[in-house]
Amino acid sequence: MFELRVEKLRIGVVGFGKMGMLHAGIVNALSEAELVAVCEKNGLIRRFLRKILKSVTVVDDVEKLCQMDLDAVYVTTPISSHFPVVKSLYESKVAYNLFVEKTLASNFKEAKEISELARSFGGVNMVGYMRRFSVLFKKAKNLLDQGVIGEPISFKAYAYSSDFFGVKGNLKVHTPQVGVVRDLGCHAIDLALWFFGDFRVEDVKIESIINDSSADSAYFKVRGPNDLVGKFNVSWCVDGYRIPEVGFIIEGSEGTLSVNDDELTLNLKNGKKQKWFRHDLGDQVGFWLGSPEYYREDESFVKAVISRKTVEPCFETAASVDCIIDEVLARAG
Numbered sequence: 635m636f637e638l639r640v641e642k643l644r645i646g647v648v649g650f651g652k653m654g655m656l657h658a659g660i661v662n663a664l665s666e667a668e669l670v671a672v673c674e675k676n677g678l679i680r681r682f683l684r685k686i687l688k689s690v691t692v693v694d695d696v697e698k699l700c701q702m703d704l705d706a707v708y709v710t711t712p713i714s715s716h717f718p719v720v721k722s723l724y725e726s727k728v729a730y731n732l733f734v735e736k737t738l739a740s741n742f743k744e745a746k747e748i749s750e751l752a753r754s755f756g757g758v759n760m761v762g763y764m765r766r767f768s769v770l771f772k773k774a775k776n777l778l779d780q781g782v783i784g785e786p787i788s789f790k791a792y793a794y795s796s797d798f799f800g801v802k803g804n805l806k807v808h809t810p811q812v813g814v815v816r817d818l819g820c821h822a823i824d825l826a827l828w829f830f831g832d833f834r835v836e837d838v839k840i841e842s843i844i845n846d847s848s849a850d851s852a853y854f855k856v857r858g859p860n861d862l863v864g865k866f867n868v869s870w871c872v873d874g875y876r877i878p879e880v881g882f883i884i885e886g887s888e889g890t891l892s893v894n895d896d897e898l899t900l901n902l903k904n905g906k907k908q909k910w911f912r913h914d915l916g917d918q919v920g921f922w923l924g925s926p927e928y929y930r931e932d933e934s935f936v937k938a939v940i941s942r943k944t945v946e947p948c949f950e951t952a953a954s955v956d957c958i959i960d961e962v963l964a965r966a967g
Contacts, residue, residue: 643667645667646669646671646704648711649710664921664936699726706732707723713817714811716744724752734952735762737761763947765927778884784886787863787886790867793869795878826858837855838965839966853868
């Protein structure tokens with residue numbers, strides 16, 4: 635186990651695309667941590683980083699981080715590479731405190747093995763389901779836990795974006811190979827597991843709207859505890875969603891709760907109604923990059939590493955999302 639310092643944590647980032655840059659920027663804004671190393675396969679990006687990040691070591695291979703004496707590493711590479719990268723980080727003893735962007739792996743088998751490696755090597759681990767750090771979704775979770783709408787009976791969840799709206803039949807368009815359920819729908823699945831506990835998948839329909847090789851829209855039904863019924867709609871092809879949005883409409887025995895990335899509405903059978911927006915819930919952070927959720931997420935991870943305490947969502951929790959996704963894809967054939 636690495637000895638943690640009283641000075642700033644030494645942080646490395648593997649994969650310096652959009653998410654790598656975002657987390658690196660936030661880490662450097664935290665008083666407890668600093669970016670000291672980047673691993674990036676792209677030679678052009680490496681040359682650029684060496685010019686602008688004079689105090690950061692830039693390498694092309696994970697194992698070259700071994701001598702950097704890192705306290706923690708962020709893995710922000712494509713999902714298909716998470717498993718080999720994480721495995722190499724552990725086995726090469728680069729660091730035992732790891733943050734991995736969603737989803738944890740390409741399938742449940744890999745996610746389960748990563749979770750087992752984490753238990754074996756120790757350290758703090760976390761997966762980037764940032765909506766758990768939204769003031770609105772946290773408020774919704776608290777209201778559900780308090781039983782404000784009574785016993786949940788059913789819910790409808792959606793995860794929409796307009797990334798590929800209006801490009802039906804375009805063979806030149808290349809969507810993420812992991813498909814819409816793993817790329818976008820994973821956020822709705824993670825929140826549903828957080829809200830309600832485990833559930834099983836029943837009916838599934840996946841559509842290829844853009845072209846035959848694209849899994850870009852999905853519908854599936856689930857059944858959870860106490861016969862809770864849930865329905866998911868996930869798509870990259872919905873008009874009006876310039877920024878991806880995740881939302882829920884939850885029916886309970888005492889009322890209805892609706893929540894998405896922008897607002898939360900409560901309608902109770904006793905006539906009480908209330909609505910909250912982000913600013914109503916103190917949505918402020920020390921450094922705003924991307925959205926406030928990312929700052930809270932990274933701050934939670936860094937503080938957990940310093941205190942050597944577990945933090946959610948950990949690898950084991952996130953593996954449940956990969957399990958549900960595998961069920962959805964299996965039922966879709």
